[in-house]
Amino acid sequence: MNIANQAKTLGFVASGLSRSEKPLFFDTFCAWVDAGKTGRMAWLNRHRNLREDPGRLLPKCQTIISLAYPYSPEKPCTPEGFTMARYSEPQKKDYHDRVRKKAKRLASQIMASYPDSKTRVCVDSAPILERSFAYRSGMGFLGKNNMLIVPGHGSYVFLAEILTTASLPLGDSGPMEDLCGSCTRCLDACPTGALEGPRRLDASRCLSYLTIEHGGDVDPETGEKMGRCFLGCDVCQEVCPFNRVEKANAVSLPGIGEFLKMDDETFKTRFGQTALARPGLERIQRNIKMVLV
Ligand code: SF4
Ligand code: SF4
Incomplete structure (x- = not known):
């Protein structure tokens, strides 16, 4: 099956595959947490072993499929002109539910193609370094603003992952080059x-x-x-x-x-x-x- 085409049909603007291994930015992440830059988000300091090895989230995990689902570039606004961040999309159901449903459909298609495989869908629901895997897969690059940027679309995307025990072919795309250049x-x-x-x-x-x-x-x-x-x-x-x-x-x-x-x-x-x-x-x-x- 062609994962990229199936993902596009479901509305994802980008997708990419990487192996289930220690995330490229795992050490950077640990140093960031240890430096106390996480505010009171204590959960970021939990489950390091799971973040280090996705095989602990799904035993025998072989491949991670990273997915980017777009949100509206229109900014929600009150009649007086006060706003909320775009991701909030207050007129729609919580994106976790919407994106999960889409990702689950793709996961079902993968299991149909690889009948003995198991999958696990993550939409902010498991300790996984999602931007690290998305970057590793080549679907975008990490901007200086710390966001995953998909060239041709931008960074207004929700990220999701499908972990699978199927060993899907990765192709030959490596991480994307940094396109920020001298911009600050x-x-x-x-x-x-x-x-x-x-x-x-x-x-x-x-x-x-x-x-x-x-x-x-x-x-x-x-x-x-x-x-x-x-x-x-x-x-x-x-x-x-x-x-x-x-x-x-x-x-x-x-x-x-x-x-x-x-x-x-x-x-x-x-x-x-x-x-x-x-x-x-x-x-x-x-x-x-x-x-x-
Ligand atoms: S440095 Fe420029 S291009 Fe890079 S993320 Fe920031 S604003 Fe975007
Ligand atoms: S890092 Fe980005 S989101 Fe956070 S305060 Fe600065 S501009 Fe706003």
Whole structure:
């Protein structure tokens, strides 16, 4: 079977294969965690043995299929012009469910072609260094903003993996060359200095982490750095010349007054199945108050 063609038919913009082995960036990842750059995301320090060897996630794993599924370049926006990061797609079901369904269909096709094989689909659901495998497969390169960039499409993609015990032929494509060149737009534009250098992120200063993952109080000065975006941050992707497709904001969110008055039940009914459920109403309301200061 032709994995790339099947993946395209399912809507993935890029795919690539690599062997199940220690990820290229495993040591870099461990050094990053050990340097305390992960904020309070304690889970990143767990399961190093699983991250080092995908064969521990799926016994006898031979091949990892990396997949990139696109999200809309339109930025969700309230009627007043306050925004959320693009990945959130608040009018759609949580991307984990949508992308998983697509990847599972591809996994079924693989198992039909390799009847004795086993597969495991991962969409942020297992400790695996997904960008490292995606890069190793040759489907894109790692930008200085730490994102996987698919030439011709950009970095507005969700990543997923299919682990399989089938030993699929890899072809002869190695990792893609670094196409950033002398550009430093993302490093220069990061509002908090979280990008300390090329591919060196201090997550504890990153607005995506602070507005989505971080509970409790946030330094009041952070609100100014957020501009009008109250969930996540797209700045280091917006300035990237590989994300040229600029689309206007899409008014797909309630007004901020409505958000601030919203109760848990209403939020659950309206956004409980979406990516907004992860940060939750309380954190979203906290963030709105920060951008209003
Ligand atoms: S998401 Fe925003 S805060 Fe985080 S590194 Fe990129 S530009 Fe900086
Ligand atoms: S903005 Fe420039 S340096 Fe940053 S990821 Fe894009 S091309 Fe690379």
